[in-house]
Amino acid sequence: MKISLLEFGEGDAMSNSMVRLSNVLDYAVKADQLGFNRLWLAEHHLYNRKSAWGCPLPIIPVIAGITQKLRVGTGGILLKLHNPFDVAAQVKLWHNIYGGRIDLGLANGGAPKIELLQHEGTSSVTFDTKFATIVSYLKEEEKLREKKIVLPPYHGSVPEVWALSTTGRGFHRALQYGTNYVRSIFHEVAELAPEKELFEDFKKEFEQRHGRKVKTMLSISGSCLRSESRLRELRREAAKDEKNHLIGSVAYFEEKFPELLYTYGADEIIWRDMNRNVHEKHETLELLSGFVTKEEPVREVSLH
Numbered sequence: 001m002k003i004s005l006l007e008f009g010e011g012d013a014m015s016n017s018m019v020r021l022s023n024v025l026d027y028a029v030k031a032d033q034l035g036f037n038r039l040w041l042a043e044h045h046l047y048n049r050k051s052a053w054g055c056p057l058p059i060i061p062v063i064a065g066i067t068q069k070l071r072v073g074t075g076g077i078l079l080k081l082h083n084p085f086d087v088a089a090q091v092k093l094w095h096n097i098y099g100g101r102i103d104l105g106l107a108n109g110g111a112p113k114i115e116l117l118q119h120e121g122t123s124s125v126t127f128d129t130k131f132a133t134i135v136s137y138l139k140e141e142e143k144l145r146e147k148k149i150v151l152p153p154y155h156g157s158v159p160e161v162w163a164l165s166t167t168g169r170g171f172h173r174a175l176q177y178g179t180n181y182v183r184s185i186f187h188e189v190a191e192l193a194p195e196k197e198l199f200e201d202f203k204k205e206f207e208q209r210h211g212r213k214v215k216t217m218l219s220i221s222g223s224c225l226r227s228e229s230r231l232r233e234l235r236r237e238a239a240k241d242e243k244n245h246l247i248g249s250v251a252y253f254e255e256k257f258p259e260l261l262y263t264y265g266a267d268e269i270i271w272r273d274m275n276r277n278v279h280e281k282h283e284t285l286e287l288l289s290g291f292v293t294k295e296e297p298v299r300e301v302s303l304h
Contacts, residue, residue: 004038006272009052020052032067034289040075064098073103076164084134095159105162168195178210186221188242218266222246
């Protein structure tokens with residue numbers, strides 16, 4: 001099966017921002033070597049002096065440059081805070097530089113303090129408007145050319161765009177704009193009811209409307225370790241957390257992953273490791289890599 005990774009750039013109490021960032025780079029290299037499909041970086045603007053990043057965009061080309069096969073992306077960009085043209089221009093260029101390995105996940109979240117700074121005295125543009133705009137910049141190159149605008153490289157390939165949601169009915173943007181789709185079941189506000197019949201109808205309608213199958217992922221959080229005593233500790237920690245964490249051994253996830261993919265109708269798992277200890281995170285990578293389908297490297301995209 002395909003397994004991807006979602007990273008928040010967290011760390012233990014002893015690590016500062018640069019240590020946490022360095023750990024993520026090491027994590028990316030190991031994930032690449034073990035055959036994981038994607039590594040996405042989340043955007044969070046927390047009042048935390050030890051945050052590894054707020055906006056992950058500057059780190060995307062760094063990780064793409066130190067890996068060979070791993071797809072690298074955002075999970076997701078808080079588009080309310082960004083200029084769609086700037087984001088589209090950056091990710092398209094990176095996508096072509098790094099052999100077609102860049103993903104663009106878009107999330108309808110925000111950071112109220114930053115939004116106030118950006119929009120003080122003006123009316124802000126809605127997320128849906130920005131979502132539609134960024135998709136059009138990437139997919140409708142000739143419309144831009146009519147306005148004497150080009151997103152280099154002209155006639156280059158464009159990254160996969162993914163709509164992120166936490167509900168069983170949150171696929172409307174993917175259906176309307178022809179993007180791929182991720183559903184999270186670990187966020188505090190996430191709905192856990194599968195809504196599989198509705199989701200299967202969405203996939204059929206998507207194929208009829210856009211002439212291709214939609215790619216879908218299920219986002220989960222948890223821990224997979226060898227030590228049962230450590231897993232018990234993590235279960236106690238998880239009981240105090242509002243997120244939905246899945247915690248267990250390799251044997252547990254050997255059954256759980258296929259069950260989740262079937263129950264929710266998704267193609268791929270994207271895993272967020274709840275551990276903040278770098279050694280435990282690497283152990284989890286090694287254990288989960290046994291489920292990963294190994295694929296050939298992505299080849300460089302020709303622009304001619």
